[in-house]
Amino acid sequence: MSSLARIVVEQHGAFPVVAIEGEVDASNATEISRSIDAALSNHSIALVVDLTETGYLDSAGINLLFALGARLRDRQQRLLLVVDPASPVARIVAISGLAVAERTEETRAAALEQAHAGL
Amino acid sequence: MSTKEILTTSGAVPRDEALASLQQLTDAALAWLPQDELLSELLVRVTEILRADTAAILLLDDEQPLLRARAAKGIEEEVEQGVTIPLGKGFAGRIAAERRAIVIDDVDHADILNPILRDKGIRSLVGVPLLIEGRVLGVLHVGSLRPRRFSAEETDLLQLAADRAALTIDNAALYEQRRVAESLQRQLLPNMQRIPGVELAARYLPASRDTLGGDWFDAFALPGGRVALAVGDVVGHGVGAAASMAQLRAALRAYATDGHRPSEVVARLNRLMWQLGPRSMTTLSYAVLDLEAERVEHVCAGHPPPLLLEPGGEGRYLDVKPNVPLATVPGSWYESTVHHVPTGATLVLYTDGLVERRGEVIDEGLERLRVTAAAVDGGVDPLCACLASKLVARTRADDVAMIALRVPPPPKEIDGSWPAEHATLAEIRHLLRRWLRGRGASEEEAYDITVACQEACANAVEHAYGPGAHSFSLQGRFEDGRVSLTVRDGGRWRAPRGQHRGRGLMLMRRLMDDVDVEHGDDGTVVVLERTLAGAEARA
Numbered sequence: 001m002s003s004l005a006r007i008v009v010e011q012h013g014a015f016p017v018v019a020i021e022g023e024v025d026a027s028n029a030t031e032i033s034r035s036i037d038a039a040l041s042n043h044s045i046a047l048v049v050d051l052t053e054t055g056y057l058d059s060a061g062i063n064l065l066f067a068l069g070a071r072l073r074d075r076q077q078r079l080l081l082v083v084d085p086a087s088p089v090a091r092i093v094a095i096s097g098l099a100v101a102e103r104t105e106e107t108r109a110a111a112l113e114q115a116h117a118g119l
Numbered sequence: 120m121s122t123k124e125i126l127t128t129s130g131a132v133p134r135d136e137a138l139a140s141l142q143q144l145t146d147a148a149l150a151w152l153p154q155d156e157l158l159s160e161l162l163v164r165v166t167e168i169l170r171a172d173t174a175a176i177l178l179l180d181d182e183q184p185l186l187r188a189r190a191a192k193g194i195e196e197e198v199e200q201g202v203t204i205p206l207g208k209g210f211a212g213r214i215a216a217e218r219r220a221i222v223i224d225d226v227d228h229a230d231i232l233n234p235i236l237r238d239k240g241i242r243s244l245v246g247v248p249l250l251i252e253g254r255v256l257g258v259l260h261v262g263s264l265r266p267r268r269f270s271a272e273e274t275d276l277l278q279l280a281a282d283r284a285a286l287t288i289d290n291a292a293l294y295e296q297r298r299v300a301e302s303l304q305r306q307l308l309p310n311m312q313r314i315p316g317v318e319l320a321a322r323y324l325p326a327s328r329d330t331l332g333g334d335w336f337d338a339f340a341l342p343g344g345r346v347a348l349a350v351g352d353v354v355g356h357g358v359g360a361a362a363s364m365a366q367l368r369a370a371l372r373a374y375a376t377d378g379h380r381p382s383e384v385v386a387r388l389n390r391l392m393w394q395l396g397p398r399s400m401t402t403l404s405y406a407v408l409d410l411e412a413e414r415v416e417h418v419c420a421g422h423p424p425p426l427l428l429e430p431g432g433e434g435r436y437l438d439v440k441p442n443v444p445l446a447t448v449p450g451s452w453y454e455s456t457v458h459h460v461p462t463g464a465t466l467v468l469y470t471d472g473l474v475e476r477r478g479e480v481i482d483e484g485l486e487r488l489r490v491t492a493a494a495v496d497g498g499v500d501p502l503c504a505c506l507a508s509k510l511v512a513r514t515r516a517d518d519v520a521m522i523a524l525r526v527p528p529p530p531k532e533i534d535g536s537w538p539a540e541h542a543t544l545a546e547i548r549h550l551l552r553r554w555l556r557g558r559g560a561s562e563e564e565a566y567d568i569t570v571a572c573q574e575a576c577a578n579a580v581e582h583a584y585g586p587g588a589h590s591f592s593l594q595g596r597f598e599d600g601r602v603s604l605t606v607r608d609g610g611r612w613r614a615p616r617g618q619h620r621g622r623g624l625m626l627m628r629r630l631m632d633d634v635d636v637e638h639g640d641d642g643t644v645v646v647l648e649r650t651l652a653g654a655e656a657r658a
Contacts, residue, residue: 004342004545006378021378022342025548026577027541055343056548058570059623060577066622088566095629096622 004028005054007035015046015115017108021053024061033064046078046115050108057089062096069102078118079103080111157291158190158284165280166192169273171261173241176249176284177204177211178257186211186258194262196235208232211246211258218255220247220274225266236262245269247278249285256285300331303361314340315546316410316553320499321522322507324472324515326356332518333360333399334470335368339375344410344549347375350468350520351403352422363399367392367445371405381407385418385453389445398446404468410526411552413462418455420444423474423485426467426492427460434493436485462553465499465525467492472519473510499523529554533595539580539608547576547593558597559653568649571630572604574623575645579608582643601650609642 005022016039024032040047049065051057069079081104083093093099105111162174173193177186184206188197196202207216209232214221223229223244231237236244239262246260259281263269269277308323325332333353341347349371353360370391374384385405392398402422408415417425417437421444424436442453460466467488474484491509495502502523511519533554537543548569555565572593579591591608627634633648 003340003376006342006376008378023545023548025541025544025573026580027544056569058573058577059626062626063622088562091563091567092570092626096626 005032007032007039009035009039012048012112013116014044015048015112016040016044017048017050017112019050019053023056024054024064025056025058026060029060029064032061033068036068040077042075044077046080046118047072048080048082048108048111048115050082050111051089051093052082052084052087052108054087054089057092059096062092062098065098066101078115080105080114082106082108082111155190157287159192161280161284161287162190162192165259165261165277165284168280169261169269169277172264173239173262174260176257176259176288177202177215178249178288179206179215179255186215189257194235194239194241197233200235202233202235204232210236210244211260214246214248214258214260215255218248218250220245220278222269222274224268226262240264243267243269245274245277247274247281249281249288251285251289256288259284303331303358308335311338314338314346316344316526316549317346317408318499318525318527319522320503322503322520324507324511324519326472326515326518331357331361333364333401334472334518334520335364336468336520336522337368337372338522338524339372341375341407342378344545344552346408346410346524347372348406348408348466348468348522348524349403350422350470350522351401352470352518352520354400354402356518360399363392363395363401366395367401367403375407380455381405381416381418382453382455385420385442385445386451389420389448389451389453392446393449400447401445402471403445406466406468408460408466408524408526410549411556413460413526414457415460415466416455416457418442418453420453421447423469423471423481426469426489427458428465428467428492429461430463432493434489436489460526462526462528462557465502465523467502467506467521467523469506469521470517470519472515472517473506473521475517476512477516499525529557532597533593533604536590536592537576539589539591541577541580544573544576544580548573551595554595555602558602558651560602560651561653564649564651567630568602568604568647571627571634571647571649572606574627575604575606575647578623578645579606579643582608600653601648604647606645606647607642 005020005024005028008019008021010017018036018039020032072079079102081102083090083104085106103114105114158176162176166174175191175194175197176189178189180187186204186206188202191197204212206212209230210221210223226237226242226244241262241264243263243266244260246258249256249259259277261277311319311321319338321336323334333355335351337349339347351367353363367388370388371384374387379387385403403420404422404425406415406417406425417439419439420442424439426434427437428434437458440454440456443451474481474488476484488510491506492502495505503521506521529550537547551569551572552565555568560568576591576593591606594605596603627647631647631649635646637644
């Protein structure tokens with residue numbers, strides 16, 4: 001993994017929570033996408049991607065999240081994003097339309113609540 | 120003729136000839152042989168001089184009280200089988216322990232531990248200690264397959280050979296030690312890689328060429344445009360200190376790259392040292408610099424404080440929070456402090472060898488460092504060179520390590536060229552953000568403009584496949600409150616493929632006031648413009 005970002009995976013019951021800490025650009029988007037896939041299993045009903053500690057995200061990262069959402073839908077799984085409105089990436093998530101396409105919560109707790117509600 | 124006379128005559132060597140042959144043992148040509156070859160050559164000559172059948176050199180082990188067969192002639196099995204003889208026991212063991220020559224006329228009736236000597240049919244032996252400045256290095260002995268009585272004169276000759284051999288062995292050992300020390304030290308100190316956005320220089324001056332030191336430094340980039348700097352000092356010298364230093368340096372990088380806060384990185388290092396056991400006390404100065412925030416977070420583990428040199432300033436030491444050194448208190452926690460490091464300032468981390476002199480309090484050394492450093496003009500490398508020449512004595516008891524980092528101010532205008540690789544995006548991003556902040560852009564504006572510009576740069580990287588298109592340029596200007604960025608490449612613009620590339624273009628248009636893309640046969644030019652809100656308010 002490049003030194004730009006690291007992926008922290010936690011398992012909350014049936015839901016993997018993947019936090020992206022650091023910066024995502026074209027240089028590491030593919031690698032990050034693979035790490036996220038590795039955290040998923042067929043048993044995961046939903047995946048939470050936490051962007052609270054993401055310092056930078058551009059279209060490379062936005063593309064990866066759109067693609068991830070599409071892959072999950074094909075597999076009858078849900079994607080939940082955690083975006084702190086005060087975080088630097090909040091605007092790009094809004095402008096890109098990602099917040100419309102995918103369910104977005106302000107905190108990890110709220111996202112987990114949503115995931116459980118969907119059971 | 121008595122038996123004794125026959126025996127003596129059979130082994131006699133003209134003394135002058137013997138001495139001349141011994142002189143050759145220190146031939147300049149011999150000195151360059153690898154140690155094993157050198158010892159073999161020594162044994163050949165010794166057996167010739169004494170007309171003996173076998174010869175062996177056993178050297179004292181560095182750690183245990185035993186002799187180890189190192190070279191042999193006529194009894195090569197000694198070395199092949201790795202014969203060891205306890206100090207004080209048997210023939211060779213007694214020679215080393217008692218530091219005197221021993222002559223055995225009849226092996227059958229003597230205390231011989233080494234079965235190889237008996238199995239070979241050796242009948243008589245003479246052995247002498249290898250001594251250097253009163254230290255025992257080992258034992259040199261020769262044997263005869265015929266019964267023979269080695270005379271006092273022959274024993275003296277052998278001792279003479281042993282003295283010359285000892286000198287040569289000691290020199291070779293010293294040379295070998297120096298060679299290993301230098302090569303190990305080179306391996307252990309980092310190659311100073313270029314870190315985007317900062318100027319770096321470092322020096323390492325070992326206490327002597329022969330010993331390994333425990334001082335080290337390191338510098339590496341962390342996510343988010345941050346730079347980590349470390350200088351440490353493992354107490355003691357030699358292989359142990361150097362090994363400990365190497366472990367700490369690697370562990371520090373690993374903990375820092377894993378995203379731990381500076382105080383946590385140092386607490387983990389401390390825990391690791393207690394786990395690794397036998398510990399040497401270690402002092403550490405660890406700093407993480409956030410270039411955009413112009414801030415450094417520092418952890419001091421019993422180490423002298425970093426020196427901060429502001430442009431045109433007198434220099435001052437950071438008011439750090441002292442914590443205990445590593446490997447002194449198990450489970451200790453470490454507190455960090457945060458300091459402002461303005462653009463243009465230089466931060467110097469160093470080990471105590473730079474400020475300590477015998478017979479003076481450390482305050483005097485610190486003051487000398489501050490005054491000397493503040494007087495240097497012109498970059499981090501001249502600074503390190505000056506500190507090394509003015510503050511470090513030729514003969515010193517301690518190692519000195521230092522590292523200096525300067526944060527150059529962002530340029531008024533951006534005008535640069537980068538290789539068409541994704542890896543350059545992060546570097547450009549941090550340069551751009553600092554530049555925009557310097558022009559008065561708000562955090563949000565800086566973020567938006569950076570994302571838009573990165574889209575154009577990423578495009579330049581991605582379609583830079585044609586010949587001569589392996590780099591792209593970026594120009595940034597700021598006039599009348601308006602930011603203008605121009606990204607140029609020599610590649611062919613790739614029409615948006617699928618919604619992904621289209622998304623990049625869409626983002627650019629949403630984030631900027633004006634986006635202009637022109638593509639021709641010799642490349643593509645993207646011009647991005649946006650007026651800063653602060654500028655409008657000022658107008």
